[in-house]
Amino acid sequence: MKIESIRLRNFKAFRDVHLQDIPAFLVVVGANGAGKSTLFDVFGFLHDCLKGNVRQALDSRGRFKEVLSRDATDDSILIEIQYRMPLAGVERLVTYSLEIAERSTGPYVRREVLRYKRGRYGSPFHFLNFSDGEGYAITNEEDFNKSDEELERESQRVSSDTLAIKGLGQFERFKAANAFRQLIESWHVSDFHINMARGRKEASGDSEHLSETGDNLPRVAQFLYEQHKPTFTKILETMSRRVPGISSVEPLLMDDGYLTLRFKDGSFKTPFLDRYVSDGTIKMFAYLILLYDPNPHPLLCVEEPENQLYPKLMTELAEEFRLYALRGGQVWVSTHSPDFLNAVELDEVCWLVKVGGSTQIRRAKDDPQISAYMSEGDKMGYLWKQGFFEGADPV
DSSP states (O other): OEEEEEEEEEETTEEEEEEOSOOSEEEEEOOTTSSHHHHHHHHHHHHHHHHSOHHHHHHTTTOHHHHBOTTOSSSEEEEEEEEEEEETTEEEEEEEEEEEEEETTEEEEEEEEEEEEOSSSSOEEEEEEEETTEEEEESOGGGTTSOGGGOOEEEEEOOTTSOHHHHHTTSTTSHHHHHHHHHHHHOEEOOOOHHHHSSOEESSSOOSSOOSSOTTHHHHHHHHHHHOHHHHHHHHHHHHHHSTTEEEEEEEEOTTSEEEEEEEETTOSSOEEGGGSOHHHHHHHHHHHHHTOSSOOSEEEEEOTTTTSOGGGHHHHHHHHHHHHHTTOEEEEEOOOHHHHTTSOGGGEEEEEEETTEEEEEEGGGOHHHHHHHHTTOOHHHHHHTTOSTTOSOO
16 A cells, blocks of 8 residues: 555644655655654554554644644644555555644544545445444445445444544454554554663564664564575675674573574674674664564654664665555655655655745745756755755754
């Protein structure tokens, strides 16, 4: 499933933006405070709404009034995502729309809709349509070409601060809701912490995918070592090229039953534990574990991957993000690195601009001057450093 567009209204700094024609690999730049983290947090917010409820997701962000844009012209938050999914053997464009408001008893879901438009001029086909905890979902979705009268609607009730896709998405008969729920659950919004990736870890727990914080790095390394040996070997080969001296990395099950990572430097006979390895080495190994995942996430969001890494590694890292996207996992990356930007294409870049206290999104491909320079062989990072991204620099 590929996200084609996202519309935000009154979500923090985004009073009203609509980002369309989103590529498989999107790189976001902008000054500090422009809204890069907020843009990525849209996905984290939906993920949190699904894990708990809307109230809890808002509370963790300062409550409704802190998430609602300042000076908002209306009293609700809107998140609308268009994405492609297979329906009756054909890739269709589906829209998920979520509107959240607040009343005296707290926040609630004013409207939640999952729909597909039948043909250019046809009326929308609503897989799911809920308002304030009440609504319906279609159970014969495979027959979406039928008339509205022939659709089988099943009325349901959910708590007013709970997403309908959370409850209905558990049931196979609501195929579209089930598919979208699985999509959100599979998103990976990285919040990697080097210190959480180091040290001894319990041998049991999630091991197939690197966690958002990276705290299960040794377990995932062991999983790849045991279940996907060619992939793990490729990771080691890449590590040895990028980190001078590192000849191998191996997960080690210690006598007390805990798991850790052991690094081998070709200059020394004895391997050493990960607590003696540089931050950059740990981070590069974690990125390779993430990007060589045999089952890529449908959406991967990473902020500022250049931190702690040598600038000359950015070109290869950008290419690996792109290859990850081509394998089926859409990738969003924010960066302040000209070296990383020099490795990306014209249609892969957007930048954020603060205007009157709200954030706007601009695409590099829509700027005639940037497009002209890129067509003549210029690099995106050089153009950014030279100030051609109008409004992107701090005032």
